[in-house]
Ligand SMILES: Nc1ncnc2c1ncn2[C@@H]1O[C@H](COP(=O)(O)OP(=O)(O)O)[C@@H](O)[C@H]1O
């Protein structure tokens with residue numbers, strides 16, 4: 001496949017607390033793929049393993065089986081080719097907002113002068129609307145502002161892959177909209193690839209090329225990849241008038257409310273997987289679904305992917 | 308602010324009460340000049356020097372200090388011989404020195420204040436090995452504490468880093484730390500004196516030993532409890548282990564490390580006084596002990612106040628470091 005960022009039969013299990021107890025298997029034989037330059041989000045219920053996948057891509061978490069790749073390199077450790085926006089913002093509390101961003105910028109371009117580092121860092125802080133608070137320490141910022149510093153830091157190092165774990169969760173609706181637009185703007189002007197976790201269906205539709213739907217754990221899997229077939233640039237006010245908008249939205253909501261659990265029960269009930277993860281040595285990636293296209297077309301696509 | 312002022316006023320009231328009680332208890336309780344008695348230890352020392360006990364008490368009743376009586380005993384003459392030769396005055400001893408001090412059992416605040424005033428006016432006077440100003444004594448104590456403490460920092464911080472970073476090193480060093488930590492630093496003094504054979508270096512060694520543990524343990528704890536998130540930031544930015552240690556772990560653990568230093572400097576200041584009492588020669592501890600032996604109680608009490616005040620100052624200085632390095636999450 002032409003996936004740029006991908007996992008191959010990835011497995012992650014946490015050993016049981018009790019001696020002799022069963023391991024907690026977050027997922028196994030997981031195949032996830034993201035094309036170069038693509039904006040992919042991942043939704044699924046809390047605790048299903050979204051952060052775990054993201055952390056494996058970031059190189060911060062070791063998988064217990066399988067492998068993950070960035071281009072043709074195996075991901076083994078964290079690196080500057082990947083920028084991470086952590087779920088809990090993760091700023092260094094003894095540094096001001098500006099110094100936090102500068103810290104990353106300096107690491108990315110060690111040869112830069114202090115002035116260059118500062119100018120670049122300030123630019124990205126003002127992109128997220130923080131020009132006036134750059135000298136404040138994290139504890140002097142609100143949760144949303146802290147998160148924005150984390151986002152500015154990730155944007156500023158212009159990595160190949162941007163990994164974001166529920167980055168807008170702590171933001172109020174207004175700020176969230178502004179930063180979403182900024183994110184799309186930055187992304188569309190670069191060849192950055194984005195993998196983002198969210199629990200907000202509308203956000204996923206607004207931003208994504210494709211949305212990965214993850215079933216409930218344990219042994220979670222990506223049931224399907226929903227293609228968001230809506231033209232860009234998208235506008236949050238007018239997008240609802242697009243023909244496929246409601247089909248897509250309903251599909252996602254239906255998945256979260258009903259199918260994520262059903263598909264998960266399927267898995268837990270039998271040892272044999274109902275969906276093969278590899279056929280004749282060829283890895284099988286989640287089928288791509290376009291909500292709003294005829295059901296039969298999708299069904300054939302899904303069948304084809306499975307068989 | 309208002310709260311601060313109230314607290315300060317209360318402190319002042321407590322201090323004044325203390326001064327008043329001290330004054331009432333010590334003023335005007337004059338003791339007869341001849342009631343100066345020798346301690347059993349002093350008496351047996353004199354006996355050893357060949358002075359009969361009756362002679363010793365006789366001298367004491369004349370109002371001679373123990374030091375003076377000791378010197379007389381070294382002359383090897385009996386009380387009769389001396390009286391025959393024109394009395395002890397003929398030998399250059401002035402009577403009444405002990406009487407002067409013994410007039411009140413314990414010096415009054417006013418007396419201590421007079422003494423303090425004199426001492427502060429001439430802190431660096433130097434009249435031979437047993438008579439130096441408090442400034443000189445203080446300088447020596449501070450230099451010893453400074454040297455020992457500095458060496459302890461050089462050892463404790465890197466080793467603490469290792470212990471905090473590596474669970475293996477932590478487990479491997481734990482038994483040594485657990486056994487060495489509870490040993491009183493003064494117990495090392497004879498060992499140090501025997502091995503190093505230099506009182507100065509031995510006292511520095513004792514300071515090192517007593518201040519190394521709190522710093523080491525706090526550094527290890529501070530380093531081990533640095534949030535995973537901060538380390539992850541360093542990892543995603545591909546910082547070298549050295550950069551991670553200096554730019555992430557050190558600032559994150561600094562308040563805890565400085566807190567260890569604060570405990571250490573407090574202990575070091577306690578220990579140096581005791582060590583100097585044992586080693587002698589010079590320093591605040593020796594000074595206190597010497598003034599006690601010479602029964603210069605006022606001077607001794609002044610020295611004790613100085614020790615307390617300097618201890619407070621040391622604590623304050625490191626407290627500033629903690630404040631400076633502290634951060635809110
Ligand atoms: N260190 C750990 N030990 C045991 N279980 C863990 C650990 N970290 C995560 N898990 C479990 O792994 C599952 C997936 O976690 P995570 O990837 O954070 O989920 P989410 O989809 O909410 O981001 C959860 O059920 C969680 O309980």
Ligand SMILES: [Mg+2]
Pocket residue numbers: 050051052087165
């Ligand atoms: Mg998560």
